[in-house]
Amino acid sequence: MEIKHYPQVAETLYKDVLPNGLSVYYLPKPDYNKTYGLFTTNFGSLDTTFVPRGKSEMTDFPEGIAHFLEHKLFEKEDGDAMNFFSALGANSNAFTSFTRTSYLFSTMENSDENVSLLLDFVQEPYFTEASVAKEQGIITQEIQMYQDDADFRLFFGLLQNLYPDSPLASDIAGTPRSIGQITADALYENYQTFYHPSNMNLFVTGPFDVEKMAELVRDNQAQKSFPKTEPITRAAFSAAAPIASNKMAFDVTIPKLALGFRGYDRLPSDSLLRFEYKMAVQLMLTMIFGNTSSRYESLYNEGLIDDSFGFDFEVAPQYHFASITSDTIYPIKLAKILRDTLKSYKIESDFNSEHLTILKKEMLGDYYKSLNSLEFIANQFSSNLFEGVTFFDFPMILSSLTLEKIIQHADKFVSQMQTTDFVMNPK
Structure with a gap:
């Protein structure tokens, strides 16, 4: 065991x-009374075209099948797995993203039984087909429910602008039409492949003995037979x-603006550089917005933005983009100011070493505070597995980020980014 x-x-992390x-990761927390487990597969809504296990040709599957499969795994011949967890005193759930699917539980008792x-x-x-x-x-109703959510529609409207004709432009849950095309055989093909x-x-954290827990997991897996490991061939993303601009009418009181900035196609190959790149661009955005x-204060005082204003930087192996959203009465004016500000970020008065030092201290404080949450640790850890670089490397990478390093990464993003805007107007 590593x-x-x-x-x-x-913290001490054990890998087996x-x-x-x-790959199993154990993070013992002897001072806690709760155990949290997260079982993750590298399979998300983007994976709709691949070579199924045992076959030789690329096959297209309906949009939303990863999310559908997540739902169906809870249903067993003898009942619902959520009820089995409840009987053991645990809460359970699952979620599907663009790139992964995770199943989880949290409990204060019966941790061994819940891991099994x-x-x-x-x-x-x-x-079964039935x-x-x-x-x-059920999922068709879930999809239709989200169609009435303005923020959800705004986000996916932006993604459709940023990455047209790609799985990223589609709802993770699929569409009523694509869901209707899913069969039991298709689910088995996806399951057996991914x-x-x-x-x-598997990531487990809580007040357990590592060796005993590791023995339990090893024994559990040794009793099961799996086919020989094969590489998965997925269609290239x-x-x-990008579509330069788009808009829609919706049931909102004031317009909503979403700005997108699509990054260059190839991220740094080194995992440490990728993590550093993600953090550097996020810091640059925080310094200026x-x-x-x-800049935030002036936009707020001028009535161009309100408390809904926010920004994010998404990084995955297949894509990366920055997004800025806000409710605003002046979407066209605001979009121009934000675009111009980002393009000339280095001349912003707040882009300086003093401001960077303050923000790094704030980020570090928030990071250490987040370590009190086992759920946050598990989810961040599983989503940030960059081939040896983990969530726990955050302080080291953050401390190494100078203004010069941030400029180096941010310049590459800003110089090659492609921009788009999506506006949601009141009906």
Whole structure:
């Protein structure tokens, strides 16, 4: 078992790679009374075209199948897995993103039994055409419910502008039409391809003995048979050129603006550089648009933005983009100011070493505060697995970011970014 110490955060992480390829991470927390488990597969809504296990040709599958599969794994021949967790005193849930699907539990009792149950229910699929037909109706209602959510529609309207003709432009849950095309056989094909242990990782944190927990997981996996590990061949992610501008009418009281900035196609190959790049651009955005900046204050005082104003920087192996959103009476004027500000970020008065020092201290404080939440640690850890660089490397990378390094990364993003805007107007 590999052991890695993180003295800056006083944490010790244990990693065990099992014979079947499953990567297991243990983070003991002896002072806590809750255990949290997260079982993740490298499979999300973007993965709709790939070579199924045992076949040789690319196959297209309906949009939303990863999310559909997440729902269906809870349903077993003898009941709902959520009820099994409840009987053991645990809460359970799952979620699907663009790039991964995760199953989780949290409990103050029966941690061993809950870890075993987490492994077992995910690794024992049960799909029938009748249960698939029933789920189609449930998920169709879920999809239609989100169509009335203005912020949801704004975000996906922006993604459709940024990455046209790509899976990223589609709702993670799919469409009523695509959901209607899903069959039990298609679910099994997706499951057998992406739910192999070699494409998954398990993260467990809480007040347990690492060796005993590791033995439990090893024994659980040793009793199961899996096919030989094979590389997964996925279709390369591609998208048409961004749509410069778009708008829609919706049931809102004042217009909503979403600005998108699509990054260059190839991220740094080194995992440490990718993590550093993500953090550097996020810091640059915070320096010029954060609520401690004079730009934010002036926009707020002029009535161009309100408390809904926010920004984000999304980074994944297939894509990366910055987004800025706000309710505003003047969407065209605001969009121009924000675009011009970002393009000339280096001349902003708040882009300086003093402001950077303050923001780094704030970010570090928020980071250490977040370490009190086992759920936050598990989710951040699983989403930031960059081939050896983890969530616990955050303080080290943050401390190394100078203004010069931030300029180096931000210049590359800003000089090559493609911009778009999406406006939601009142009906």
